[in-house]
Amino acid sequence: MIIPFELNGEMVYADSNPGERLVHILRTRFHLLSPKESCLSGRCGSCMILMDGNPVLSCILPVFQVRNAHLVTLESFSLTPDYADIKEGFENAGVNMCGFCNAGKIFVTHALLNQTLRPTTAEIREQFSGILCRCTTIDELISGVKKAAGIRRKRNNDE
Amino acid sequence: MKEPPFCTDIEFPHQYYGVLVRSSIQRGRLVDIIAPPLPDGYYFYTATDIPGENRISAFGTSVPVFTPYEINYFGEPVGIIVGPDLSVVYNLVSEVLLETEKLEPFKFGEKFAATQLVGKRIIHSGEPELEFSENIEFESNTEIGAYDHQYAEPLCVNVHIKNKKLEICTATQWAFHVRTSVSAVLDLDSSEIIVTPTCMGESLDGKIWFPSLLAAQASLAAVLCKKPVKISFTKQEDFLFSGKSAPAHIRYRSAIAPDGSIKALVVRILINAGAYSPLIDEIIDRITIAATGLYDVKKFRIETYAIRTSCPPMGTMAGWGEAQVLFALETHAATIFPQIHLTPVEWKLFNIKKLDPHINELFELICTASDFPRKHAAYQLLSQRRKDHRDGTLKGIGIVTGYQGNGFIGKVQKGIRYSLEVCMETDGTLLINLGIQSKQIQEIIKKTASSILGIENNLIHFIGLDTQSMSETGPETLSSNIAIILPLVEKCCNAIQKQRFRQPLPITVKRTYRTSRTDTWDKQTLEGTPFLSMTEAVCVMELELDPSSYTTKIIGLWLACNAGKVLDTNSAITTIKKTMSPALCRILGEHISIQDGRFLLKDSNQYEVLIPSQMPPISILFSDSQDTPKGLGTIAHNLVPAAFSSALAQITGKRVNSIPLNTEEIYQIFEKTEDNQ
Numbered sequence: 001m002i003i004p005f006e007l008n009g010e011m012v013y014a015d016s017n018p019g020e021r022l023v024h025i026l027r028t029r030f031h032l033l034s035p036k037e038s039c040l041s042g043r044c045g046s047c048m049i050l051m052d053g054n055p056v057l058s059c060i061l062p063v064f065q066v067r068n069a070h071l072v073t074l075e076s077f078s079l080t081p082d083y084a085d086i087k088e089g090f091e092n093a094g095v096n097m098c099g100f101c102n103a104g105k106i107f108v109t110h111a112l113l114n115q116t117l118r119p120t121t122a123e124i125r126e127q128f129s130g131i132l133c134r135c136t137t138i139d140e141l142i143s144g145v146k147k148a149a150g151i152r153r154k155r156n157n158d159e
Numbered sequence: 160m161k162e163p164p165f166c167t168d169i170e171f172p173h174q175y176y177g178v179l180v181r182s183s184i185q186r187g188r189l190v191d192i193i194a195p196p197l198p199d200g201y202y203f204y205t206a207t208d209i210p211g212e213n214r215i216s217a218f219g220t221s222v223p224v225f226t227p228y229e230i231n232y233f234g235e236p237v238g239i240i241v242g243p244d245l246s247v248v249y250n251l252v253s254e255v256l257l258e259t260e261k262l263e264p265f266k267f268g269e270k271f272a273a274t275q276l277v278g279k280r281i282i283h284s285g286e287p288e289l290e291f292s293e294n295i296e297f298e299s300n301t302e303i304g305a306y307d308h309q310y311a312e313p314l315c316v317n318v319h320i321k322n323k324k325l326e327i328c329t330a331t332q333w334a335f336h337v338r339t340s341v342s343a344v345l346d347l348d349s350s351e352i353i354v355t356p357t358c359m360g361e362s363l364d365g366k367i368w369f370p371s372l373l374a375a376q377a378s379l380a381a382v383l384c385k386k387p388v389k390i391s392f393t394k395q396e397d398f399l400f401s402g403k404s405a406p407a408h409i410r411y412r413s414a415i416a417p418d419g420s421i422k423a424l425v426v427r428i429l430i431n432a433g434a435y436s437p438l439i440d441e442i443i444d445r446i447t448i449a450a451t452g453l454y455d456v457k458k459f460r461i462e463t464y465a466i467r468t469s470c471p472p473m474g475t476m477a478g479w480g481e482a483q484v485l486f487a488l489e490t491h492a493a494t495i496f497p498q499i500h501l502t503p504v505e506w507k508l509f510n511i512k513k514l515d516p517h518i519n520e521l522f523e524l525i526c527t528a529s530d531f532p533r534k535h536a537a538y539q540l541l542s543q544r545r546k547d548h549r550d551g552t553l554k555g556i557g558i559v560t561g562y563q564g565n566g567f568i569g570k571v572q573k574g575i576r577y578s579l580e581v582c583m584e585t586d587g588t589l590l591i592n593l594g595i596q597s598k599q600i601q602e603i604i605k606k607t608a609s610s611i612l613g614i615e616n617n618l619i620h621f622i623g624l625d626t627q628s629m630s631e632t633g634p635e636t637l638s639s640n641i642a643i644i645l646p647l648v649e650k651c652c653n654a655i656q657k658q659r660f661r662q663p664l665p666i667t668v669k670r671t672y673r674t675s676r677t678d679t680w681d682k683q684t685l686e687g688t689p690f691l692s693m694t695e696a697v698c699v700m701e702l703e704l705d706p707s708s709y710t711t712k713i714i715g716l717w718l719a720c721n722a723g724k725v726l727d728t729n730s731a732i733t734t735i736k737k738t739m740s741p742a743l744c745r746i747l748g749e750h751i752s753i754q755d756g757r758f759l760l761k762d763s764n765q766y767e768v769l770i771p772s773q774m775p776p777i778s779i780l781f782s783d784s785q786d787t788p789k790g791l792g793t794i795a796h797n798l799v800p801a802a803f804s805s806a807l808a809q810i811t812g813k814r815v816n817s818i819p820l821n822t823e824e825i826y827q828i829f830e831k832t833e834d835n836q
Binding site: 033036037038039040041044046094096098099100101124125126127128129130131132133134135136137138139140141 | 162165167168309310311312313358359360361363393394596598599729733736737739740741764768770771772773774777
């Protein structure tokens with residue numbers, strides 16, 4: 001079955017079994033390695049991508065569901081000013097990142113900042129409830145998201 | 160240093176994929192292997208294809224690369240099929256028939272055959288049995304289950320031939336062990352092998368020797384089929400067949416005088432060593448030493464037996480045995496002080512060895528921060544007044560003490576080489592040929608070098624990318640980076656500083672760590688210091704139990720420790736905080752059943768790991784110490800589970816007899832309490 005979708009700004013066609021996991025297709029056919037194949041059950045967040053602007057778990061998403069959707073992986077998102085805000089915020093807060101679940105951390109932060117630029121601690125905790133990270137702490141993440149929000153606010157004001 | 164890639168992300172041109180053919184019985188003999196017809200470009204290799212030694216050796220014990228004859232656990236590798244299409248390889252593996260003769264499996268329990276004993280330690284002082292008739296006797300049995308590492312990235316290795324050398328990419332805590340192992344298995348000079356460590360993430364001590372085994376299996380296939388070979392475990396395969404922490408049964412008997420002093424301690428520890436356990440010697444030593452914890456016990460008898468079973472390999476995981484025995488000790492202690500009418504703090508301070516002058520300070524710090532004495536008394540009173548378990552708030556608070564031993568114990572340490580080369584270039588940059596991935600450790604090393612040499616942090620670079628460019632070091636575990644590598648960095652930098660303005664740049668200095676600790680430790684009497692250093696700590700946990708659902712909520716978690724001179728407070732706090740989650744999982748979430756010698760797939764699918772956002776508020780406190788910096792990597796593993804059980808014991812009035820715990824087990828503990836009232 002041929003499934004058309006937009007991937008990182010380009011129209012692509014995946015000839016695949018419709019039930020195949022999207023993460024597998026992204027990694028093997030399109031060589032996009034930012035979504036990781038880890039739990040394969042939607043519990044860790046390492047396979048996260050943006051689908052029509054919303055974070056989704058590509059390990060539990062069968063490829064037929066992305067027909068005509070707009071997908072963005074971290075490879076493309078990392079070229080945007082939105083990513084730069086988050087990266088700077090995380091770096092300023094000393095968020096330790098081995099990199100494996102970066103896609104998850106970055107995209108849930110992006111989704112939260114799209115909702116509010118003054119996120120509360122409770123909102124951040126809630127937003128990170130699907131991210132399994134062994135190498136950082138929630139305190140660092142909370143601080144990182146708040147700093148990223150501050151940077152985004154400043155950029156918005158400047159613009 | 161450039162960020163290393165993840166192994167699962169690495170693909171070479173003309174990549175082949177390898178899948179292991181595994182035994183389908185628990186124990187027996189391999190009679191024949193009947194392989195299906197292999198398509199062109201697909202290969203099957205077994206033990207008979209190994210040109211060198213069919214084993215990986217570590218710490219005096221070994222594991223076969225492929226079993227040639229004896230099958231010792233369900234899932235033991237007997238061969239590998241490789242080929243260009245992974246799904247075809249999986250199909251071929253499923254078609255391999257193994258003809259076997261079954262033998263009675265070795266089981267874990269009090270009764271075991273002499274052939275099952277893989278190690279024992281019996282140490283004693285005085286005649287403890289005589290004390291039991293004259294004092295109050297306490298007894299407890301604790302069962303501690305297996306624990307999985309649950310890495311983000313499943314185990315993986317990718318091997319290819321580059322410039323006529325074998326390059327092995329894998330996430331390992333001990334790159335030089337991978338090189339030595341593959342060299343022995345392939346009968347290849349180690350100069351022909353380059354090991355490039357890939358991004359490790361949090362190792363949790365599960366990547367000390369296992370990557371060497373996987374590397375040997377993939378390297379054999381790569382050399383024979385002359386293609387790059389990648390073995391990448393699925394999450395399920397990783398869960399079912401990689402090493403776990405060794406389960407243990409621990410029995411404590413203590414004789415306590417009416418004034419609360421510990422008169423004698425008799426401990427019997429049984430460790431399930433699995434079919435293979437290359438680190439078992441160190442585990443036995445550490446578990447035996449930790450059996451008395453920080454307490455001053457003059458008369459004791461400690462017996463530790465490691466038993467070979469027909470289970471998959473058992474390793475260390477964070478804590479190296481200390482975590483298991485300190486849990487058993489502290490939960491045993493939690494039953495003592497209520498009966499002798501001392502508060503936990505009074506009892507502990509009364510019995511703790513006063514080796515560390517900061518121990519009183521640790522108790523003061525943590526009691527002030529957590530308000531432990533008041534809360535403990537209040538919850539005790541509430542518990543006594545409660546009519547039944549639905550009457551009032553169910554809250555409890557527990558306090559425990561323990562330590563983390565930094566570095567290996569002498570015997571093992573002597574066999575491991577740690578060396579370091581540091582070069583100051585003509586432009587003033589400092590090149591350290593280490594391959595340390597931890598950002599926190601990198602920062603600490605940079606700060607140290609910077610303060611000695613008076614140069615900016617950004618002039619200091621780590622250049623160790625592979626075994627050719629790295630100094631030879633032992634495994635990155637037991638806080639070796641702080642306990643061994645950091646002093647080596649100091650030595651190198653001091654040497655450069657001495658030569659710096661007398662000799663022209665570049666100046667290169669090499670230093671090697673030598674153990675000199677054999678005289679400081681008496682293993683029979685437990686006198687002296689067995690480790691390079693000990694990080695003493697006190698931990699408090701406040702807990703609330705929902706009487707309807709029997710779920711627990713951690714209200715607060717405090718940990719005070721003597722970390723020596725803290726070089727970077729934020730890094731130190733992060734190091735402890737990030738290990739709190741796996742430490743809590745040891746007691747709360749991570750259930751592994753062993754049925755007929757195998758781990759169950761359902762446990763893999765249901766394995767609960769706490770995520771950062773589920774973590775309770777945590778406070779980390781440091782004593783005002785100027786000692787040499789000490790390790791912090793496993794202190795949470797060693798104390799947090801015991802703090803949880805102590806707090807739960809105050810709520811339920813019963814000690815916790817086994818971990819991990821789930822809601823059903825907490826309910827059972829509670830119901831027993833109700834029945835007894």
